[in-house]
Amino acid sequence: MTFANALYDGLFADPQIATLWSAEAQIAHMRAFEAAFSRAMGQAGRFDATLAVQAADHIADCTIDVATLSAGCASDGLPVPALIKLLKAGAGNAGQAIHTGATSQDVLDTGLALTLRETSDLIDDRLAALAAGLVDLSDRFGAVPLMGRTRMQAALPVTVADRIRLWRAPLVDHRARLTLARAQTERLSLSGPTGTGDFTDVAAPMAQALGLTTAPVSWHTDRSGIVEYANLLALISGSLGKMGQDITLMAQQGLAEVAIAGGGSSSAMAHKQNPILAELLVTLARFNAGQAGLMQQAMVHEQERSGAAWALEWMVLPLMAQATGRALTAAADLTSCITGMGTPGLQEEPHKTV
Helix, strand or coil: CCCCCHHHHHHHCCHHHHHHCCHHHHHHHHHHHHHHHHHHHHHCCCCCHHHHHHHHHHHHHCCCCHHHHHHHHHHHCCCHHHHHHHHHHCCHHHHHHCCCCCCHHHHHHHHHHHHHHHHHHHHHHHHHHHHHHHHHHHHHHCCCEEEEEECCEEEEEEEHHHHHHHHHHHHHHHHHHHHHHHHHHCECCCCCCCCCCCCHHHHHHHHHHHCCECCCCCCCCCCHHHHHHHHHHHHHHHHHHHHHHHHHHHCCCCCCCEEECCCECCCCCCCCCECHHHHHHHHHHHHHHHHHHHHHHCCCCCCCCCCHHHHHHHHHHHHHHHHHHHHHHHHHHHHHHEEEECCCCCCCCCCCCC
């Protein structure tokens, strides 16, 4: 699921993140799971070794129609049964070495792990680039005086560097959090229909082939790693929302504590230059804050597997990833558009504050 309205794509969409979460990318990850599973099961002697190799090769070459999987998802509640039918239909005897012993959740959760790995790579790069951009901004304008404000009231003078420091510091922390979150999400799922399957001889070579780690126990119903990842997305966008809120306030007429090239225009008031990117950061922060609450609902699984709680992730997590990605690109663009910071509107007699 993506931000689907083309009218607003220019504001909200992140094409790079959307590509990582697209149907085509998910199908590629499902193929990767099935091919690695067939090969590892053949190497472990659980499938006929020759048929396993044939199966893996067939999986890589088989034509997969998105519409067919979508129709299958409508009837089965997930796309994997339709995928397996397509894979086995033209596999001949090698069909015996496709999927048998695994379950749909193993396929989709491993695909999710691969998607999160790619998403994390991109988010980490963007966090690093934005942090560097803020350092550059501080180098240019950091020494300029700025009125510090507490509870929206003038307090005591600070410098631009003091405010930028508060924007940058959380980004450094979020990169450290992302490293920890990756360890809990970039994991192979391979535990069979009830989460009790023994694949100790298969999991390690599969994980190595896919660039993932193995999990000590099934995570079919333990979604803490996924939900923690969603919380991190909300933290990242929230920190950027604070930055956006500050810049929006700094851009107010009468204060003019920041100059931004290329602000948004108004249909009715030609004199206005609206701080669109700064406002967008606030919007995306608030969106992800709400979505994080929905992701907490995905923690509640009944017995050994859930359909309702699990499917909720499919609706929410891609949108959170896109919102976070877009917030990072918007913040980087905003930073590069700032042409001045500080001083105008500085009050020499600050108000008494509590």
